[in-house]
Amino acid sequence: MARKGKKYLEARSKVDRLKLYTLDEALALLPEVSWAKFDESVDLAVKLGVNPAHADQMVRGTVVLPHGTGKSVRVLVFAKGDKAKEAEEAGADHVGAEDLAEKIQGGWLEFDKAVATPDMMGVVGRLGRILGPRGLMPNPKSGTVTFDVAQAVKELKAGRVEYRVDKYGIVHVPVGRRSFDPEKIKENVSAVIESLIRAKPASAKGAYIRGVALSTTMGPGMKIDPAQFRA
Template sequence: MGKNYVESAKLVDKNALYTPEEAMDLVVKTSKAKFNETVEAAIRLGVDPRHADQQVRGAIVLPHGTGKEVKVLVFAKGDKAKEAQDAGADYVGAEEYATKIQNENWFDFDVVVATPDMMGVVGRLGRVLGPKGLMPNPKSGTVTFDIAKALSEIKAGKVEYRVDKTAIIHVLIGKSSFGTQKLAENFHVLMEAIVKAKPASAKGQYIKSVAVSSTMGPGIKVNPVKVLD
């Protein structure tokens, strides 16, 4: 453990459950690295991800963005390719990018968007894009003919959330430089979306535990009861 981490850890009571605002305040105070640290939330849910009817996933636009510059690859042809270029896509193409990913292990992008007619090409990349969480999906708005809207939302701070095999959702909610209020507002919007996405088949306590942390900082527990207050 580095000196900064040890000093930061002293500010956090490991047994305490903080309100979202208290937690974000501590995140900012414990972010002592020389770079602008990323802040992430980890939400453990009372679902069984092995069952298809208990999957929790979706996408939202955070009110203050993520603070991260996002590179977008768009699979499109013709007019939709031009629309993507005009809307600010970083890479636009078709089969050539699929080949580049498969043969060169190229992943210089953060999000993949595709028009529905290109999913035949993109579908072949499922084995490499899927494990990285990069596979386009209609539910998250990344398979669409409205390329301009999709790009606008992504560049504005759209984030995807998806429960993993251990029933935890990990989501980027901003940077330490955002300060307490902006981080708290991003966090509340995220939690509202996750609560609304509760599967009908999920029984018992839905939000089991919540924690936030910065890149180099300690984990800070948030009171599950207070997340939507």
Template sequence: MPKRGKKYQESFKTIDRMHLYDPNEAFNLVLTTAKAKFDETVEVHVKLGVDSRHADQQVRGAIVLPHGTGKTRRVLVFAKGDKAKEAEVAGADYVGAEDLVQKIQNENWFEFDVVVATPDMMGLVGRLGRVLGPKGLMPNPKSGTVTFEVERAINEIKAGKVEYRLDKTNIIHVPIGKVSFGVDKLTDNFQTLLEAIIKAKPAAAKGQYLRSVVVASTMGPGVKINPVRVVG
């Protein structure tokens, strides 16, 4: 384990590693242990009792957080004609088709955070699967990023829409705001995300669904939340 700094060590001592906290208690601890000089991001890490290797146990979706994420996300839209104009008017940061595919392929260009595509563009976007996929940037109907409702998709992303999906270790990692949000806004965003994850429980999932729930700031130690209190 890498050696941690003095501030981290001090923060670590204030947290009972064996205790499962209520969400409100947990976020109070996250804020008091956030010692960095910048406005740290607060992330949620949820380990689920599913097996992501099976198609019928995938958990994926998107949710608009009530208070946003505190970060302005750069949106790239693959569209043509009227839908391209719609994307520009709605405030997309980049709009294009073959030109953007070539820019990504030839220049290794990734100055964007979310990719939206109209369904008729997915044949073209599919060429980028090998580079967009590993970065979690590939448009997907389940997350609302493959759609003809371009304006709505952009508005939701700019308002604080986040995508949640399992990694290979069956854990979901999602940013839910900044330390400056305070306990109430972070708790609201957290509850909204967890409700969405619980609703997305696959029928094939057996046993305890929420295995562990941990919240932490960018530079701070993790705080465990009692899954029972979340469900309740």
């Protein structure tokens, strides 16, 4: 078993592992349990009352964080003609068609998100083995296969994030950086929770928001009372 570092253990000692914190309490404690020298990501984990093994209980969606993730997002768009021009005007970092596909097949992957118009999926589909494992494949369910490329680019640049429940029924979403004002992180968390509630499957029974935790990239997790979100 890997040993935890001295700084991590010191940070963990400040967290009561049996306590359910309020979100405000967790945000107030965050600076005290963050010890890394870089501006860590703040991550939210939500345990849902669903069984992902059942197709009708798969929770997946996107949410535009009011204050973004704090990370600069490089957006690539597969489009031609007027749609390519529209993407460029919206602020896309890379726009193209077959030329971009060839570049990616050659090993180039200098982008964070990919968008494609539906008519370009014949070209993009050939890149599935490259983009799929990296989570870069455009998908209609995440709003990245669309003719409204300008809106997609603007939302991705503004901090739209995609979430999907894992096999344990947990959703992991970045909600900011350690340097963010606590109120901004709180508003981002609220946006994610509201989106998850809207995405609740009709077949889900019992308590839906069963567990919530907040942590930084290197820091220990803090359990948050899920009752405040159910309300």
